[in-house]
Amino acid sequence: MERDAFDMTVYVELSKAECFVCAFLNGDPDYPHITLFDDGEFVAFLNRFPTLPGQALVVPRRHVEHVLTDLTDDEYGRFLAVVRRVGLAMQAALPTERLYLLSLGSMQANRHVHFHVAALPPGVPLAQQQYQALDMYNGVLTYGPGEAQELARRITAALRTPDSPVVP
Numbered sequence: 001m002e003r004d005a006f007d008m009t010v011y012v013e014l015s016k017a018e019c020f021v022c023a024f025l026n027g028d029p030d031y032p033h034i035t036l037f038d039d040g041e042f043v044a045f046l047n048r049f050p051t052l053p054g055q056a057l058v059v060p061r062r063h064v065e066h067v068l069t070d071l072t073d074d075e076y077g078r079f080l081a082v083v084r085r086v087g088l089a090m091q092a093a094l095p096t097e098r099l100y101l102l103s104l105g106s107m108q109a110n111r112h113v114h115f116h117v118a119a120l121p122p123g124v125p126l127a128q129q130q131y132q133a134l135d136m137y138n139g140v141l142t143y144g145p146g147e148a149q150e151l152a153r154r155i156t157a158a159l160r161t162p163d164s165p166v167v168p
């Protein structure tokens, strides 16, 4: 997978917003993302700095900062159910050897709780899997014209398939 060098200056500049997730959800044009899922409580959208094709973030609409303590048991259950639905749709839509789920973030830059959902394609050498595959400091993918929209279309189509296991 060819990657472009990660531009930390752009990332730091974008991180100056109070919260990039809330900025996106509030329609700030400086923080555009392609939405995959939105049930009014949780939203999934394509990562703006993907290291794997179709990599997405799943967030609660409510601004919360701590992945366990800021969510009730019920909220956390619904949150993980959405993460699971998006992950199932992603692996239905993209060639996937292993599906990665993880919650990261930084109190200095991106505090809003989010899960990363990323599909590792088949055939990636072991030394380039796991953290190496997810580390944006190893470079990020730049989607070609229409490529992100096409990935989003495939993932959202899988989310909407009536007989898909992604629909409870």
Ligand SMILES: [Zn+2]
Pocket (backbone or CB within 6 Å): 019, 020, 021, 022, 023, 062, 063, 064, 112
């Ligand atoms: Zn926020």
